[in-house]
Amino acid sequence: MGDYRLVALDMDGTLLNDRIEISKENEKAIHDALDAGVIVCFSTGRGCRMCCRLRRSFSSTRR
Numbered sequence: 001m002g003d004y005r006l007v008a009l010d011m012d013g014t015l016l017n018d019r020i021e022i023s024k025e026n027e028k029a030i031h032d033a034l035d036a037g038v039i040v041c042f043s044t045g046r047g048c049r050m051c052c053r054l055r056r057s058f059s060s061t062r063r
Contacts, residue, residue, distance in 0.1 A: 004038050011044040011054075022054075030058060 009015045015026055022030075033040050040058070042051045 004033075006039040006041060007033055008041040008043045011042055011046065011050070015042070034058065 009030075015022060017023060030040055042054055044051060
């Protein structure tokens with residue numbers, strides 16, 4: 001993961017697909033970053049509920 005301390009991910013059209021889902025590849029990359037101690041930040045113009053839902057999904061599935 002290199003020397004990265006924070007990764008900011010754009011949600012719409014980048015992280016999320018047309019069904020508002022995260023691909024398995026992106027999910028693995030996020031888990032790998034979290035496991036390496038990197039802070040993962042979701043960047044979006046969406047409301048807080050969407051970001052909180054995604055954050056909780058990664059907190060509850062932490063390996």
